[in-house]
Amino acid sequence: MxxxxxxxxxxxxxxxxxxxxxxxxxxxxxxxxxxxxxxxxxxxxxxxxxxxxxxxxxxxxxxxxxxxxxxxxxxxxxxxxxxxxxxxxxxxxxxxxxxxxxxxxxxxxxxxxxxxxxxxxxxxxxxxxxxxxxxxxxxxxxxxxxxxxxxxxxxxxxxxxxxxxxxxxxxxxxxxxxxxxxxxxxxxxxxxxxxxxxxxxxxxxxxxxxxxxxxxxxxxxxxxxxxxxxxxxxxxxxxxxxxxxxxxxxxxxxxxxxxxxxxxxxxxxxxxxxxxxxxxxxxxxxxxxxxxxxxxSELQEPRKTAYVLPKSTTDEDPSLATESLAVDTAAGTLKDPAVLHPTPPTVNAAGAIKTVCELSTRTAAPTINLHTRHTEVKSPYERGFSST
Incomplete structure (x- = not known):
């Protein structure tokens, strides 16, 4: 339930x-x-x-x-x-x-x-x-x-x-x-x-x-x-x-x-x-x-929200802030994506590819389509994980 x-x-x-x-x-x-x-x-x-x-x-x-x-x-x-x-x-x-x-x-x-x-x-x-x-x-x-x-x-x-x-x-x-x-x-x-x-x-x-x-x-x-x-x-x-x-x-x-x-x-x-x-x-x-x-379910219209994650910025300085926005289509307001989806500190922000997923607040929500691709990701050992 x-x-x-x-x-x-x-x-x-x-x-x-x-x-x-x-x-x-x-x-x-x-x-x-x-x-x-x-x-x-x-x-x-x-x-x-x-x-x-x-x-x-x-x-x-x-x-x-x-x-x-x-x-x-x-x-x-x-x-x-x-x-x-x-x-x-x-x-x-x-x-x-x-x-x-x-x-x-x-x-x-x-x-x-x-x-x-x-x-x-x-x-x-x-x-x-x-x-x-x-x-x-x-x-x-x-x-x-x-x-x-x-x-x-x-x-x-x-x-x-x-x-x-x-x-x-x-x-x-x-x-x-x-x-x-x-x-x-x-x-x-x-x-x-x-x-x-x-x-x-x-x-x-x-x-x-x-x-x-x-x-x-x-x-x-x-x-x-x-x-x-x-x-x-x-x-x-x-x-x-x-x-x-x-x-x-x-x-x-x-x-x-x-x-x-x-x-x-x-x-x-x-x-x-x-x-x-x-x-x-x-x-x-x-x-x-x-x-x-x-x-x-009979009287209310379903509400949809589109979340836009950080897009690729390979030509830019990785230290710069990601220039992307999260749009709430129901409320019509712009929100800071860093609040919704902060970039993990151990992952290179330049390697993240644009990802869009649509969510619904209806009781029977449709299947979430989520497609991601990561590049230049270091091995677990290079990210500080123990080899034991």
């Missing part, structure tokens, strides 16, 4: 990434849970869903009590911790590993996001079912345990994973858009991956808003499969048919505004919390901290 590869490595460990991810996931879902309840209600196919965000929220409080918008939050607290812990841990590990096999940063983000989603959704899908059943209008469930027991008794264990395939179809593009957008903004505003709260919040909010808007139709399908409010719906195709039959083409965009307004601050909170605890737990100064693999 060369020095550029070493300096590009993050300064955090897997344990720190997983701990920070668990805290970020719980905080994100708890803070934004009331708006998530409103989004679920607005995606419902019942007549109660024909209201805007504020009307839906007010209707929940006036008819069902002040605490109604946060019913089912305990299920999210239990599921979000381990789900987001493995989610961020898998993403960071996969992203770092793939840098050894590909230099295409966007492909790296897509694959890493897909791997993280597979693990996250396998853990979070049962909690999504419980949460959304408790969020629906006229829900008969008052506690997480009661809901879980009733669903298992009536529909079996497969009910907790009925929407898993749909959730993957939705979340894989969601997370690839999410991570790619976040990393893109990071590469523009925070290339060195330092701890920068404003950039983390802006990048996280923009990533969540873009991903949420594009994947709203699949979220509506997932909500129907989780809630089963129109009778038993077995799969994604059947759910699409019911949505189209009952609400038309626009039914697939129900609750999109609420979903974007939920995802934008939620992802901003999640990323800023995640980056804060990564920085805090690693115990390093801000100048020494590097949060993750950077996109340096």
């Amino acid at each position: 060369n020095i550029d590869d070493y300096e590009s490595l993050p300064t955090t460990s897997v344990g720190i990434n997983m701990t920070a991810g668990a805290i970020a996931g719980v905080l994100e879902h708890v803070v934004m849970y009331p708006l998530d309840s409103v989004k679920t209600r607005m995606q419902s196919l019942t007549s109660a869903s024909n209201m805007n965000i504020m009307s839906t929220f007010q209707n929940m409080i006036t008819r069902e009590g002040l605490l109604r918008p946060i019913r089912g939050a305990s299920a999210v607290v239990v599921g979000a911790g381990p789900a987001h812990s493995l989610y961020f841990g898998a993403y960071e590990m996969t992203k770092e590993m793939l840098t050894k096999f590909t230099s295409l940063n966007h492909l790296n983000y897509v694959i890493s996001g897909a791997v993280a989603t597979l693990i996250h959704d396998a853990i979070s899908n049962p909690t999504e079912v419980i949460k959304q059943r408790m969020q629906m209008y006229n829900s008969p469930y008052s506690s997480v345990i009661t809901c879980m027991r009733d669903v298992y008794r009536k529909e079996g264990f497969k009910a907790f994973y009925r929407s898993y395939s749909t959730q993957l179809v939705m979340n894989i593009p969601y997370q690839t858009i999410h991570f790619t957008t976040y990393e893109f903004i990071q590469n523009k505003l925070n290339l060195d991956r330092r701890y920068n709260p404003p950039v983390h919040m802006v990048a996280g909010g923009a990533a969540g808003a873009c991903a949420a808007a594009i994947t709203t139709p699949l979220d509506v399908v997932k909500t129907l499969l989780n809630t089963q409010e129109t009778g038993l719906t077995k799969g994604m195709i059947e759910a699409c048919r019911k949505i189209y039959h009952m609400a038309g083409p626009m039914g697939f965009f129900k609750g999109m505004t609420a979903r974007v307004l939920y995802s934008m601050p939620a992802t901003a909170i999640c990323w800023s919390t995640y980056e804060f605890f990564k920085f805090y737990l690693c115990g390093l100064d801000r100048d020494q901290y590097k949060s993750s693999i950077t996109g340096r």
Whole structure:
């Protein structure tokens, strides 16, 4: 590993990434849970869903009590911790590993996001079912345990994973858009991956808003499969048919505004919390901290430096100073070659032939072409070496 590869490595460990991810996931879902309840209600196919965000929220409080918008939050607290812990841990590990096999940063983000989603959704899908059943209008469930027991008794264990395939179809593009957008903004505003709260919040909010808007139709399908409010719906195709039959083409965009307004601050909170605890737990100064693999190779131009060594001066007095210059092509300055390449005291300066080598500061530097020829060089014994 060369020095550029070493300096590009993050300064955090897997344990720190997983701990920070668990805290970020719980905080994100708890803070934004009331708006998530409103989004679920607005995606419902019942007549109660024909209201805007504020009307839906007010209707929940006036008819069902002040605490109604946060019913089912305990299920999210239990599921979000381990789900987001493995989610961020898998993403960071996969992203770092793939840098050894590909230099295409966007492909790296897509694959890493897909791997993280597979693990996250396998853990979070049962909690999504419980949460959304408790969020629906006229829900008969008052506690997480009661809901879980009733669903298992009536529909079996497969009910907790009925929407898993749909959730993957939705979340894989969601997370690839999410991570790619976040990393893109990071590469523009925070290339060195330092701890920068404003950039983390802006990048996280923009990533969540873009991903949420594009994947709203699949979220509506997932909500129907989780809630089963129109009778038993077995799969994604059947759910699409019911949505189209009952609400038309626009039914697939129900609750999109609420979903974007939920995802934008939620992802901003999640990323800023995640980056804060990564920085805090690693115990390093801000100048020494590097949060993750950077996109340096994609955004920076390679820098080349040409070094010109002393040229032949056979017709001149050897005692005279060598008249040559070292040119730094990147900085555009002239430097004294005696500082860079001083002439050894035992070698005749008149016998040195001009040598040029081009070096690159890129991570994968080209082979150095170095051709030298020395004349009138004395034998080792004549230069003072012992004959023994």
